[in-house]
Amino acid sequence: MNKILVSIDGRSDEARDVVKLTLRRPDGDHLPGFTPGSHIDLFLPNGLTRQYSLVNDCRDPSRYEIAVSKAIASRGGSSCVHEQLRQGGLVEISAPRNNFALQPGHDTFQFIAGGIGITPILSMIRHCQSQGWKWNLLYLARTRAHAAFQDELLALGQERVRFHFDDEARALFDFSAPSFAVDPGVPIYCCGPTPVMNAVDRFSQGRPDNPAYFEWFSPPAEAVTRQPATDFKVKLQRSGQVYAVPESKSILEVLEENGYELSCSCREGMCRTCETTVLEGVPDHRDYVLSKGEREAGRTMMVCVSRARSEMLVLDL
Ligand code: FES
The missing domain is CATH 3.40.50.80 (Nucleotide-binding domain of ferredoxin-NADP reductase (FNR) module)
Structure with missing residues (x-):
């Protein structure tokens, strides 16, 4: 994933335990455009990656604004933003992605x-x-x-x-x-x-x-009521390699164990970073980002959580 270096051009308190950051390119150039509902990955100085929605007007290409609430039980993401990201500092982000876009046809x-x-x-x-x-x-x-x-x-x-x-x-x-x-x-x-x-x-x-x-x-509560995971195989189209995915591991974990470096962020099926094209086989979608149509088409999947309904999946990797 290409990372974008931005400076923290503004920091303000927006509400109790909520801080707003304004991010700009250090050279003042435009940032990649985005649509309403988009988010960016924030690559934090403590090594964690977190997703935050863009709150500003998508017609303004000069900056991104995010607002971060300090979680009561922070796992290190929001607390790092609140305690370590200061005005004038630098931080890396991803380009915006949108899993929550306004659907056409309504006014x-x-x-x-x-x-x-x-x-x-x-x-x-x-x-x-x-x-x-x-x-x-x-x-x-x-x-x-x-x-x-x-x-x-x-x-x-x-x-x-x-x-x-x-x-x-x-x-x-x-x-x-x-x-x-x-x-x-x-x-x-x-x-x-x-x-x-x-x-x-x-x-x-x-x-x-x-x-x-x-x-x-x-992940919503439905996650705990799913069918138990079963084992299956994945074949990587480009190398022809076949790997067994045991019920205890995700495709992502198996591929990482075998030396592959896939883009990933949340590892919970929520950010779409690890989206992978399915060439053959039937995915068992366990993510929270694909639309109903995308699930039914079965041509793409989140390899951090989704599994297989067929014995083998062939992935475009
Ligand atoms: S890493 Fe976020 S959906 Fe897979």
């Missing part, structure tokens, strides 16, 4: 953000504004102090934003309440912690007229 959108899940939604809202599309946002947060970008959102459309703060309401948001409705045909885009995503998933399942799209922070 009205319902957005639902939970906490720092506002980040991809904010760039989508900016895009809707620029296109003259209608949108509504339900923004859920633990407290008012934890909700980033409130002023910007209100400036973009005060009458379109509905906040819900758990502590003030003394309850989680109730998606079955009559006060929350989405018009038929309006797609729902949701990003937030797992409980919010699961609640929105349940809400949308009873509404086939409202297609729902999700950007997961971490």
